[in-house]
Amino acid sequence: MKRPLRIAPSILSADFSDLGQDVRAVVADGADWVHLDIMDGHFVPNITFGPPVVKALRRHTDAVFDCHLMIAPADPYIEAFADAGCDIITVHQEAGPHLHRSLQTIRNLGKKAGVALNPATPVSMIEHVIDDLDLILIMTVNPGFGGQKFIPATLDKIEQANALIGDRPIDLEVDGGIAPDTVGTVTKAGANVLVAGSAIFGKAVEGSYRPPMEALRAGEQ
C-alpha cells in the first residue's frame, strides 16, 4: 500500500516576526501539513516556542499541525500542546523512559501519536510500540537547527522503518536536509512525509512557496 506524498514545511525557517502570515501563505501555496518545531534548550541546543504560539497560529489555518517536540521530559507538556491545537504530536524516543505511556497519553487526548528517532538511535527501539503509532519520524540531521546537511547513513533506517510499518496506516516522515536533491533517495527508501524548512522558506520565487514545494514533489521516486 503506497502512502500519499505530503509536504510539511517547517516554520523554523519562516519569518518569526510574522509567523501567522507565513503559515497562511505556505498553506495557500499547497502545503499538506505545517511542521512546528518545539525546542527546549535542554534536549536540543536551541529554543523556539511553546503552546501559546501554537495556539496563536491555530487561528490562522485549519491545516494539520504536525508538532515535533524536541523537549525532555515531554510528558508534562503533551496536554498543553494538544489543547493549543496540535493534530499530530511527535515525541523523541530519546526524550524519556516511558515511550509507551507518552504515546498512549497522546492518543487518549484524541491526537495522532508520532515518535522521532535521532540519527544514532536504531529503529529496533520502536518495534514494541509499532501498534501505538500513527507516524514515525526519522531525523536525517541531528535535531536543533535548520539548514543542516542530510546524513546519508539515515537511509538504511528509513528502509528499516518502512519494513517495520508494512501495511499499517503509519506515515513515515523525514526531517532535516530535505531538498530536491535528497527527495529521490528518501522516497525510494519509503518516506512519504517530507519536512523541509530552508528548502521552502529560503527558496520562495517572487514571494510564492509553490515553486519550491513543486520542486520537492517532482523529486519523488
Ligand SMILES: O=C(CO)[C@H](O)[C@H](O)COP(=O)(O)O
Ligand atoms: O526538526 C528540525 C530541526 O531539528 C527541522 O524540522 C528541520 O531541521 C528543518 O530544517 P531544514 O529543512 O532546513 O533542514
Ligand SMILES: [Fe+2]
Ligand atoms: Fe522538525
